[in-house]
Amino acid sequence: MTVERERASEVVIRIRGLRNVFGAQVVHDGLNLDVRRGEVLGVVGGSGTGKSVLLRTIIGLNRPAEGSISVFGEDVLAADEEQRRRIERRWGVLFQDGALFSSLTVLENIEVPLREHTTLSHEFARNLAAVKIGLVGLPPEAGDKYPSQLSGGMRKRAGLARALALDPEILFLDEPTAGLDPIGAAAFDALIRQLQQALGLTVFMVTHDLDSLHAICDRIAVLAERRVALIGTMDAMLQSDHPWIRSYFHGPRGRAATGAAA
Helix, strand or coil: CCHHHHHHHCEEEEEEEEEEEECCEEEEEEEEEEEECCCEEEEEECCCCCHHHHHHHHCCCCCCCEEEEEECCEECCCCCHHHHHHHHCCEEEECHHHCCCCCCCHHHHHHHHHHHHCCCCHHHHHHHHHHHHHHCCCCHHHHHCCHHHCCHHHHHHHHHHHHCCCCCCEEEEECCCCCCCHHHHHHHHHHHHHHHHHHCCEEEEECCCHHHHHHHCCEEEEEECCEEEEEECHHHHHHCCCHHHHHHHHCHHHHHHHHHHC
């Protein structure tokens, strides 16, 4: 096996026996998932299947009832504060609508993780934040604006710039194209793929957008019956006989997305 193939097959996120419970509601039960280095993985599922809960559990915002999660080979559930900070420096997160601090400018928002995790000077951090603004396709003047002064698409790009502030290896995206018009969504998909290829990112993307699944995902993980019902390529999804998967990927929207990708 070549070095390139070994690197591509490396598992950077490994989840085993995950169980998430909220009161009487069991969201995940015995969920297993591997995410490979350098891939774009799309996570889909019906309402209530816990797509965003899964993302939040991996990054430590939700504590599972049972199971194990390792990232870069380290047990994130057992990690102490110093270990967690070291791991968190290696990933970036884009929540829906950017989740920017409303009282800070775009530049100041991007500087937040730099100030939290590094000892860079103010000037260097400001210059680096400006580089990230250009990296996501925003004009330089966007840096001095507040989130309320930006369009929805620009806020998402600003949030993406903040997620990339520390040059992460893994990028977590929660419904990145939600609320965007088709042209804006396609442009954002193209940006994600461009950045993934240029920076060698591993992308974990929660989405319901069939166009995104067709355009940029290497594999797709379907959540159903409280676990991963199927993981594989788009071809595997289209060939599945699972009722929900068949309905989702062969419905009118699925056929339209397939036609657009053809």
